[in-house]
Each structure stands twice: as structure tokens, then as C-alpha cells.
Amino acid sequence: MKLTILGCHAATPTASTHPTSQVLEMKGHLFLIDCGEGTQVQLRKCKVKFSRIKHIFISHLHGDHFFGLVGLISTFLLLGREAELHVYGPKGIKEAILLLLKLGKAYTNYPLYFHELTENTPQIIFEDDKVSVETIPLDHRVYTNGFLFKEKPDDRKLNVEAARDLNIDMSYYNKIKQGFDVENKAGKLISNSEITFDPPPPKSYAFCSDTAYNPTMVPQLEGTTVLYHESTFLEEHYNLCEKTKHSTAKEAAAIAKKANVETLILGHYSSRYGNLELFRKEAQEIFENVELAEDGKIFSF
Amino acid sequence: MKLTILGCHAATPTASTHPTSQVLEMKGHLFLIDCGEGTQVQLRKCKVKFSRIKHIFISHLHGDHFFGLVGLISTFLLLGREAELHVYGPKGIKEAILLLLKLGKAYTNYPLYFHELTENTPQIIFEDDKVSVETIPLDHRVYTNGFLFKEKPDDRKLNVEAARDLNIDMSYYNKIKQGFDVENKAGKLISNSEITFDPPPPKSYAFCSDTAYNPTMVPQLEGTTVLYHESTFLEEHYNLCEKTKHSTAKEAAAIAKKANVETLILGHYSSRYGNLELFRKEAQEIFENVELAEDGKIFSF
Numbered sequence: 001m002k003l004t005i006l007g008c009h010a011a012t013p014t015a016s017t018h019p020t021s022q023v024l025e026m027k028g029h030l031f032l033i034d035c036g037e038g039t040q041v042q043l044r045k046c047k048v049k050f051s052r053i054k055h056i057f058i059s060h061l062h063g064d065h066f067f068g069l070v071g072l073i074s075t076f077l078l079l080g081r082e083a084e085l086h087v088y089g090p091k092g093i094k095e096a097i098l099l100l101l102k103l104g105k106a107y108t109n110y111p112l113y114f115h116e117l118t119e120n121t122p123q124i125i126f127e128d129d130k131v132s133v134e135t136i137p138l139d140h141r142v143y144t145n146g147f148l149f150k151e152k153p154d155d156r157k158l159n160v161e162a163a164r165d166l167n168i169d170m171s172y173y174n175k176i177k178q179g180f181d182v183e184n185k186a187g188k189l190i191s192n193s194e195i196t197f198d199p200p201p202p203k204s205y206a207f208c209s210d211t212a213y214n215p216t217m218v219p220q221l222e223g224t225t226v227l228y229h230e231s232t233f234l235e236e237h238y239n240l241c242e243k244t245k246h247s248t249a250k251e252a253a254a255i256a257k258k259a260n261v262e263t264l265i266l267g268h269y270s271s272r273y274g275n276l277e278l279f280r281k282e283a284q285e286i287f288e289n290v291e292l293a294e295d296g297k298i299f300s301f
Numbered sequence: 302m303k304l305t306i307l308g309c310h311a312a313t314p315t316a317s318t319h320p321t322s323q324v325l326e327m328k329g330h331l332f333l334i335d336c337g338e339g340t341q342v343q344l345r346k347c348k349v350k351f352s353r354i355k356h357i358f359i360s361h362l363h364g365d366h367f368f369g370l371v372g373l374i375s376t377f378l379l380l381g382r383e384a385e386l387h388v389y390g391p392k393g394i395k396e397a398i399l400l401l402l403k404l405g406k407a408y409t410n411y412p413l414y415f416h417e418l419t420e421n422t423p424q425i426i427f428e429d430d431k432v433s434v435e436t437i438p439l440d441h442r443v444y445t446n447g448f449l450f451k452e453k454p455d456d457r458k459l460n461v462e463a464a465r466d467l468n469i470d471m472s473y474y475n476k477i478k479q480g481f482d483v484e485n486k487a488g489k490l491i492s493n494s495e496i497t498f499d500p501p502p503p504k505s506y507a508f509c510s511d512t513a514y515n516p517t518m519v520p521q522l523e524g525t526t527v528l529y530h531e532s533t534f535l536e537e538h539y540n541l542c543e544k545t546k547h548s549t550a551k552e553a554a555a556i557a558k559k560a561n562v563e564t565l566i567l568g569h570y571s572s573r574y575g576n577l578e579l580f581r582k583e584a585q586e587i588f589e590n591v592e593l594a595e596d597g598k599i600f601s602f
Contacts, residue, residue, distance in 0.1 A: 012376040015345045037372040038339050044316045061404040063375045067368075071338040074364045075313040092404045099400060103362040103393045105443050142406050 001026050001151070001203045001301045003226070006042035008267035008293035010232050010246075011064055013038050018295045019064035020268060022228070023048050024205055026149055027130040032056045033147060033207050039068035040075050046296055051081060055126060057133070058089030059209060060144035066093070070100045073112065081110040088125050088133075090143045091116040117145055122220055136220060138211035140245045146208035148220065154199035155179075156192070163195045203301060206261070209268045212241060213251040221259035226301055228293065229255055230268035231279050237272075253283035253290065263301070267293030302327050302452070302504045302602045304527070307343035309568035309594035311533050311547075312365055314339050319596045320365035321569060323529070324349050325506055327450055328431040333357040333373075334448060334508050340369035341376050347597055352382060356427060358434070359390030360510060361445035367394070371401045374413065382411040389426050389434075391444045392417040418446055423521055437521060439512035441546045447509035449521065455500035456480075457493070464496045504602060507562070510569045513542060514552040522560035527602055529594065530556055531569035532580050538571075547571075554584035554591065564602070568594030 002025040007018025019036025023043070030052040032039075043050040050072075058066050066089070076085065087093065094114035101107065115125060117135060126133040129152065136146030155177040163176065168190060172182040181192050206221050208214075209230035221227060232246035241248060249266055256264035264287055266279050273279070276292050283290045291299065303326040308319025320337025324344070331353040333340075344351040351373075359367050367390065377386065388394065395415035402408065416426060418436060427434040430453065437447035456478040464477065469491060473483040482493050507522050510531035522528060533547035542549060550567055557565035565588055567580050574580070577593050584591045592600065 011379055013339075013342050013372070015342055037369065038314075038342065041314050041316055041339065063372055063401070063405055063407065067372045067375075067401075068338065071314070071364055071368045074368075078312055090404075096397075096400055096404055099397055100364070100368075103391075103397055103443075104364055106364065142404075 001205060001225070003205065003228075003265075003299040003301070004046050004048060005267070005293045005295060005297045005299075006039055006046060006048075007036055007295050008269065009295070010268050010270050012271075013064075014271070017271065018042055019067075020059075020209060021068065022207070023053070024149055024207075026203070026205065027151055029055065029131060031133070031149065034059055034065045034209075035067075035069040035072060036064045037067040037071075040072045042295070043072075046298075051076075051079065051083070054084060054086060055133075056085070056087045056089075057147045057207075058087065058093060059138070059146060059207070060140060060142050061090050061092060061096075062142065062210070065210075069093075070097050073097060073108065074101070074104075074106055076110065077106060077108050084111045084113065086113045086115060086126070088115045089117060090145075091118050118143075122148075134220075136206060136208060136217050138208060138217070139214040140210045140212065144210060146206060146211065146217070148204065148206045148224070150204040151202035153202050156196040156199055159195050159197055166190050166195060168195065205301075208255075210246060212245040213247050213254070215255065215258060218255065218258045221255070221261060224259060224261045226263045226265060226299070227256050227259065227261040228265045228267060231266040231283065232268050232270050234273065234278055234282055237270075249279040249282040250286060253286035256283075256287045263289050263291060265291045265293050265299065302506060302526070304506065304529075304566075304600040304602070305347050305349060306568070306594045306596060306598045306600075307340055307347060307349075308337055308596050309570065310596070311569050311571050313572075314365075315572070318572065319343055320368075321360075321510060322369065323508070324354070325450055325508075327504075327506070328452055330356065330432060332434070332450065335360055335366045335510075336368075336370040336373060337365045338368040338372075341373045343596070344373075347599075352377075352380065352384070355384060355386060356434075357386070357388045357390075358448045358508075359388065359394060360439070360447060360508070361441060361443050362391050362393060362397075363443065363511070366511075370394075371398050374398060374409065375402070375405075375407055377411065378407060378409050385412045385414065387414045387416060387427070389416045390418060391446070392419050419444075423449075435521075437507060437509060437518050439509060439518070440515040441511045441513065445511060447507060447512065447518070449505065449507045449525070451505040452503035454503045457497040457500055460496050460498055467491050467496060469496065506602075509556075511547060513546040514548050514555070516556065516559060519556060519559045522556070522562060525560060525562045527564045527566060527600070528557050528560065528562040529566040529568060532567040532584070533569050533571050535574065535579055535583055538573075550580040550583040551587060554587035557584075557588045557591075564590045564592060566592045566594050566600065
């Protein structure tokens with residue numbers, strides 16, 4: 001599981017800070033999460049093979065999370081893309097993107113599907129045999145979802161040596177990996193646990209931005225491997241959270257702790273702060289394993 | 302008259318090339334012309350005081366000329382702008398921008414006016430006592446206008462010494478600057494030309510992008526100080542011009558020559574060319590005074 005932060009700053013792009021966008025690589029998928037202005041350039045700078053992106057998830061329709069989407073869709077068109085592209089985002093996103101394309105007479109030459117979101121409870125919005133993606137309803141000034149990306153468990157690992165010693169026919173090996181008990185050549189039933197190892201535990205990634213402190217999401221996040229949670233403010237500006245529906249680093253850490261996640265990544269910093277280490281320090285008073293998002297940073301888990 | 306090239310490349314933005322946008326400083330105005338994705342960051346990088354921009358001119362609704370507009374309008378909002386902003390562009394631009402703002406519940410706190418263009422003949426779209434701006438109908442795949450920015454003549458310069466020698470009362474000085482003949486204290490009529498110098502000739506700037514070779518614009522451009530004309534292709538790719546409705550460097554130079562402009566600036570280069578000097582070389586076979594636009598370059602005239 002690899003996470004590339006293309007941008008992690010709140011509000012307007014500047015010469016040195018980029019609005020929200022990130023790429024999650026999970027089980028062969030390249031998922032793009034949010035798409036602020038300039039995302040296509042950040043994809044190039046971070047050397048992401050962006051023709052491999054087939055699914056784009058947009059949390060909400062504030063500009064710093066989606067003004068780069070139409071440009072990216074247009075660039076795919078100019079690059080001669082043929083593969084399907086799926087966009088998941090709040091209702092209204094389809095009308096907006098299609099209107100912009102229509103004004104430029106730029107119809108897509110590849111299949112472009114919009115999956116508009118309107119529900120206020122968690123929904124599975126994408127699933128295949130390797131991963132699932134579900135919405136995390138968030139509490140922001142406009143309709144907003146986070147996204148929970150979950151690997152499905154791998155097959156069990158065959159203990160080839162044990163299987164040979166126990167005289168099991170090779171034709172059973174696939175069944176064994178799927179968890180079945182099988183008979184050996186002498187007709188004796190061999191327990192699956194004797195001839196397999198546990199696969200690595202499936203990983204999961206939760207993206208939660210933008211949101212006020214919202215503990216109702218905790219049960220859904222229980223045990224998540226990595227939680228990206230916005231921390232627009234430090235506690236000293238707690239008063240700004242209510243009006244803007246954002247969180248402090250301390251609140252992000254409280255969610256991480258309650259949900260027993262393994263790692264918390266902070267991001268979506270307000271431009272008022274020069275020293276981002278203050279966010280880590282504040283969060284670590286509550287939750288130890290804190291990382292700071294930075295534009296261009298790559299996390300591997 | 303100062304021209305800052307924010308971006309001058311065709312099609313998609315990349316890590317090193319920016320789509321069309323430029324700022325023209327003329328008689329105290331800061332005019333923004335076109336606004337491809339990333340324009341607001343380019344404005345910051347080029348240190349343009351962009352709160353001073355009150356008029357934005359959009360040539361056409363292809364993404365590389367206007368996908369940065371909504372982000373810039375939103376940033377003005379976040380920065381607490383109060384001054385009026387006027388946007389001039391093809392019909393449809395208002396609906397698109399307002400829809401995007403509405404989706405994010407981002408209503409502007411400053412007066413935002415759209416002036417939608419639909420005419421196919423030159424129209425004066427802005428005028429005050431110092432400058433005028435008129436459309437230049439262009440020939441592209443969608444409805445497109447160039448823009449001709451013209452200084453109005455300054456007052457005549459008073460020759461104070463001559464006026465004193467000729468015994469003219471100071472109360473006439475303003476009238477003299479406005480071009481009138483006046484009587485001196487002895488009652489003799491003094492010709493204006495005896496007591497004034499010519500003001501510097503008014504300057505003009507024509508922006509013509511994107512367009513196929515379009516000599517119908519020549520009379521309107523006659524004697525223009527500076528012509529920015531797109532040159533997406535070199536003559537070796539002339540065959541691409543017809544389908545895409547773009548021009549070669551040679552065609553841009555032909556327009557410059559026919560219109561007797563002083564300086565031609567080339568831009569809107571296709572990404573297929575590595576060496577931009579080839580554009581200059583090709584154009585100079587027809588017209589001598591050729592400059593090449595480059596992202597971040599500032600021209601003073």
C-alpha cells in the first residue's frame with residue numbers, strides 16, 4: 001500500500017503549497033482521491049503513471065478539492081485515453097464537469113462514468129475481488145464524504161514442505177490456499193492449519209477531509225491501518241473549527257485513538273502556520289504514531 | 302505598457318509549461334487575458350499584485366484558456382476582495398462559473414460582473430478616459446475573440462518656456478494641453494503648435510489566440526504596437542492547421558507584416574517542438590521584429 005501526497009494544504013494553491021489530492025496504490029489499483037487545481041501537474045511532478053488511474057474519488061465540491069478535475073479529464077482526452085474512467089462524488093459533479101466540457105466542445109473519447117453520492121450513511125461504492133471502497137460520511141459545510149479503502153484478505157500461504165511431508169497430492173494445492181481441509185494420498189483428513197501459513201493481514205486506508213470532529217465515524221474506522229485526518233487548525237484556533245467545520249490536530253488524534261488505528265497522517269493545514277511540527281506535537285499528546293503529510297511525500301505501509 | 306507572460310503553451314499544463322494567460326499593464330490598468338489552469342499560482346510566482354486586476358478577458362472556452370478562472374475567482378473571495386471584478390468572455394461562461402461556485406456554496410462577497418460576448422464583428426467592450434478594449438473576431442473551432450487594447454492619446458505637452466516668452470497667462474495652460482490655440486496677454490492669437498510638444502504616440506496591444514490564419518483582422522490591427530499571435534505549429538505541420546484551426550509561425554508573421562505592426566510576439570506553441578528558436582527563424586523570413594513568448598517573461602514597450 002503506497003500513498004503519494006500530491007497536495008495537502010487548505011484553501012488556495014500557492015507557489016509552494018498545493019490543495020488536496022493524493023494517490024493511493026492498493027492491490028494494483030491507482031486511486032486518485034480529491035483533485036484540487038494543479039493536480040495534473042503534481043501527478044507529473046511526482047511521476048505517477050496517471051493513465052493507470054481508473055477511479056477518482058471526490059470528497060466534496062469546495063474548489064480546493066475538485067477544481068483540477070475537469071483539467072485532468074480533458075488531459076486524458078488529449079492524451080488519447082481509451083480506458084474507462086469512474087468519478088465518485090457529490091451530486092452535481094456530473095452536471096458541472098459535462099457543462100465545462102460541452103462549452104469547449106470537448107466530448108470524451110473514452111467512457112466516462114459518474115457515480116453521484118447522496119447518502120448520509122456508509123455505502124460501498126466500489127468493490128472487486130481484491131479491494132472495497134466505502135464512503136465515510138463527514139461533517140462539513142457542504143455534503144462531504146471520506147473514503148475507506150480496504151484490502152480483501154489474500155489466499156492462505158501454502159506450506160509446501162509440510163504438504164509434501166504429509167503426502168498431499170499437488171492437485172489440491174489451490175483448494176488448500178482457499179482454506180479447505182483435504183485428504184492425503186492415504187485417505188487421511190489433514191487440517192488446513194497444518195499445511196498453511198496465515199496471509200499478511202489485509203490493510204486499510206481511511207481518508208477523512210474535510211470534517212469537523214466527528215466521533216460517529218469511529219466504529220467504521222476501528223483498526224484501520226492508516227487514517228488520514230484533516231487538521232486544519234491547532235487547538236489555539238479551536239474557535240475557528242465551529243464556523244468552518246474543520247478539526248484541530250488534537251481532535252484528529254482523538255479519532256485515531258478511539259478507532260485504534262495504527263498510523264495517523266495529518267494534513268489540510270491552514271496557511272497561517274509556518275511550522276508543521278506543531279501539528280505533530282499537539283497530536284502526539286494523545287496518539288503516538290503520527291505522520292505529517294507534505295506535498296510530494298510518499299508513504300509505504 | 303508592460304506584458305507579463307504567465308503561460309504561453311498549447312493544450313495541457315505540465316511541470317514546466319503553462320497554458321495561456323498573460324497580464325497587460327496599460328495606463329494603470331492590470332488586464333488579465335485568458336486564465337488556464339494554474340494561472341493563480343503563476344500570478345504569485347511572477348509577483349503580480351493580482352488584487353489590482355479588475356478586468357479579465359477570456360478568448361474562448363477551451364480548457365487551456367479558462368480552467369483557472371473559477372479558482373482565481375474563489376481565491377479573490379478567500380482573500381476578502383471587495384473591489385468589482387469584470388469578466389468578458391463567450392456566452393456560457395457565466396453559467397459555468399456560477400454553477401461551480403454554487404456547488405461549493407461559495408458566493409462572492411465582491412461584485413462580480415460577467416459581460417458575455419456573442420458578436421462576430423469587432424465591438425468595444427471596455428472604455429474609460431485612458432484606454433479602450435475591443436474584440437477581434439478570430440477563426441477557431443469554437444467561438445473565439447482576440448482583444449485589442451488601445452491607449453488613448455495623452456494631453457499635449459506644454460512648452461513652458463515658449464508659453465512664458467509669448468506672454469501667455471498661466472490660467473490657459475490646461476486648455477493649451479488639450480490642444481486649443483489661446484490669446485496672449487497682448488490679445489494676439491498663439492497657435493497651439495508654437496507652445497506644445499507632441500505627446501508620446503499612444504500604444505496598442507493585440508492578443509490573437511487561438512486562431513487559424515485570418516487576414517480579415519488585418520485592417521483592425523493596422524499599425525498596432527505589439528501583436529501577440531499564436532503560432533501553434535511550424536510550416537512543416539501546416540496540414541494540422543486546417544483541422545485544429547491554428548496558425549503557423551509563418552502565418553503569424555504574414556499577419557504582422559500586412560498589418561504593419563511594430564513587434565510580433567509568438568506563442569501558444571505545440572508541445573511537439575523542443576527548440577522554440579525555430580518559430581522565430583520561420584517568422585523572420587517574412588517579418589523582422591519577432592519576439593518569443595516564454596512563461597514568466599516580461600516585455601516592456
